[in-house]
Amino acid sequence: MKKDIFLRIFITCAVVILLVCAVMAGMFAVTKERDIVDNMRESLGIMIGACDTTADGETLAARMKELSGSRITIVGPDGTVLGDSDENAQALENHGGREEIKEAKTKGIGVAKRRSDTFLTRMVYVAVKSGDNIYRMARTNGEVTQTLLGLWPMALVAVGVALAVALLLSRYAANRAMRPLLETVDAVTVQMNPTGDRIGTVDTSSLEEISPLIRTIDEMNEDITRARNKLSTQRDQNRFILDSMEQGLIFVDPGMKVILVNVSARSFLGEQGEAEGLDFIHLTREMKLYDSVSLAVKEGRSCIFDLDLRRTAGAIVEVRVSPVRESWIGGGKAERRGAVVVLTDVTQSRQMDEMRREFVANASHELKTPITSIKGFAELLAAGLVRDDRKAHEYLLRIRDESQRMTSIIEDILKLSSLEAEEYHPPRSQVDLIDVSKEAAEHMAPEAEKAQVAVTVEGENITLTACREDIYQMISNLMDNAIKYNRPGGYVKVRVHRVGDKAKIVVEDNGIGIAPEHQGRIFERFYRVDKGRSRKVGGTGLGLSIVKHVAASLGGEISVRSREGKGTTITITLPQPPPTGGGEIAL
Template identity: 35%
Template sequence: MAILYQHFGKQINTELGKEASYLAYGVEQNGVDYLNQIKEKDDRITYIAEDGTVLYDNQADASSMENNSDRKEIQEALKSGSGRAERDSKTLSQKTIYYALRLSDNTVLRVSSTQFSVWVLLMEMVPPMIGIAVVMLILAGLVSMHMANKIVEPINNVDLEHPEENQIYEEVGPLLSKIYKQNRQIRSQLEAARRNQEEFTIITENMQEGLLVIDSYTMILSGNSSAWKMFQMQKPRIGECVYSLNRGEEFRLMIEQVLRGEHGSVRLHLGGEVIQMIANPVTREQRVEGAVLLLINETEKVEREQLRREFSANVSHELMTPLTAVSGFAEIIRNGMVRQEDVQKFAGRIYDEAQRLIALIEDTIRVSQLDEGETPYDWEELDVCQVVRDVCGRLKEIADKKNVHFYIDGDKTMLYSVRPILDEIIYNLCDNGIKYNKEDGTVSIHLRDLGEQVEIRVKDNGIGIPPEDQKRVFERFYRVDKSHSKEIGGTGLGLSIVKHGVGFLGGTLDLASEIDKGSEITMTFPKERKTV
């Protein structure tokens, strides 16, 4: 801008000199009339007398203008023939350049032109310069984006899964080589982790015990299907709080204890089952990071323990009763407190109690043999209908005393079984049907050939079994009505022998009963013996 400004200033001076020369020639030839004919008013033309009086001005009234004899360019022109001057206008931010030429009659012809300051020119150029700059920036951005995309395109298209197969810039080679080595290491580690995870999953998913892993914030990190089943959860609860599984106080206190770094165990009751939970903390650098919870279903163990205690109590009670009677009667006879004619009566009582004791011991032994799968009998082809008829024949006298009638529904039905066990099963069911029946009741035995199976159904219309006792009637020595057990008689092992006998023969057992409507027991046996 500075160079152009100086250049334009010199050019204006040169043009003003030429213009003044042309005008001077016309004025000397034609006078002021020549100036009046000029229509262009871009430059200011002033014609001044020798004493400084303005004779003509193309942009102002000459008569009202002040004397110009003191002007620098006029004085120089009168002395040397031409003069130049420059004057700045502070208000208009422009500069006026004057060129004066003396004529032959000592008058002066002055031509002037204005030139804006460099700042004004610069301000006038700012808008187009800004526009040009914006366009240049946009073009530069577009070009740079295009060039950058071209440069990074090969890098963006690098196959990081197979970096060794990429052919791009030589400078990127070391990086790709390192990525390749890292990929191999990562794949190896992932494969090892996957195998470990699969092995862990296989082990935990095949565990009957439940397994849970929690962090120090009680969040569940891992668990197997057995754990979800024990807590009766339909789907895994990974990532949830362990308290969402159980909100019992015992469970909560055990979680708090193990997260304090203390081992412990607690017995939980979940949905009717007894679960033993063993909790062990997981520590790292003497800091508790979480815990491992092992859940063991001890329902069967607790039930067996309960049954063992009940069995011990029952068998002791059942044995004690006849033994007490035998001991008492014998003691009375020994002390001579019985008349001679009553000795036979007391001996008969001792014999009855001894027989009851023998029957109890025989039934206990029989149940134990069936439970262990040991019997001295052979398997053979049997006609179930004939076995049923034989049993009913042996029980007819007892049934007649209570006026209970037998009905047999079925014909010859062959079954490969063990006669004494099958006989004992049917006998006990029919005997119970008589004992727990009403006066003038019925016991019906239905036989059905199902092709590969035989169904035996024993039904009575007696007193029935309450729903709460139906699950326990097959336990040893369990009696529904203990107050009438002595009146009814028996050892309390009849249905237990039935259950173990059906199991020994490979059959299934189902009980249906209603109070005052009777009971129905359905047994299904395979026609052929299933051997392992």
């Protein structure tokens, strides 16, 4: 725009300069011709007064030419040429019809400019009447041309200087014309700092011609600033919400480029760098995930599947891939497709499903043996095949024992189910750990005596707010295991004491111990280190699972220390209540 303004002004100035030069040249030519005419008229008057006008026309014309240096023609009253300084008068035609001659007859002086047929050039004629005759002087117009040609170098210099001045003035005028707009642009530009906040308004005091435009731009700028700040806030809010999601979220465009990926998705896929703008393959090396996204983009297919990322992210992830129109994610064409990927951590759910399957299988297996045994003995008795009363009584006792075993398994299963239920809220009271331990020891006394194992309880009176039945079952299950997996002459020691801000229940035995490879799994349901021995001693395989759940419900922790053939020590650590005293019992 500035260049266009400059060119227009310069061309206008150049045309004006050239027009002025042409007008001045014309005016100079007219003035020069007027001076020539005046000079010719004065010369004729002087020569007419100085010469003898009674002489012969030819002689008088020649004499006057000598004095003036110009062609002289003497014409009679009837237009006859009486004498001519340059031509034979008798050969010349009658000049009565010539313009200057006719004007001289009426006005005394006549002037004409025309092309001469004799000299074939443009001539200036001045005729003066004196007496009856008319005296005419003729000069060529070349004097004017020669004068103009003489002035041409100076005229060129003047035009060049004028054009140079016009060039500078045009540039100045263009800058002057553009300055208000440039100041407006600069003012509008500096209204924004890099963060998009306004830092001022445009001063229109010196820009009166375009102040309405500036005010309009300023108002638009304010609207843009508000919209920009609002969009920035919304973008930050949306990003915060997406990054706060536990689910992973990924948007992919039709070119398989990552548009957005939140923090959870990065964590699942183990990607810490910037992935936006890169191909989806840079985000994951899981080909099943890549292929499913590719199918969603190219063919519009949706899919759901689990992805085991426990080796990299420690989680099992449910993947949902769905195609979406590009206009929803990037403002592109509606007919093109991108994809959205949702990653959900289902580790706990899948582990619980697996545990339920194992639990059902183990429970079915544990119940199948006593049920089969009961069925067999009952069929024998019902068929009347047992004739011996002693044998029949033995079978009935076996049925009773197997029924008791089934009852124990079912009771433990129900107990575990209640402990795992979120709505499990048993009645609580003040429970003295040492008293409960002594009660459990007294209950286990017959079994300990039968197994030839000594049980002792020692420690402090520590009170907890808990369900007494749960505490009792937890301690009795630990004692029961310690007695069953012991040897004749062995011992079981139960200690209750404080350590720092914790209360500890320690159950120690010198029994058969647990191999290192089994120690991490003994609290699983139905897990047995020695399955043959477990069935022989009548365990359900759920006792330690119940212990773990009771301790967890009280906010406690369990640790195991064991050596094969040397014994086992299991420690339960619970939140510490205030101290109240101590005591000891030996069985």
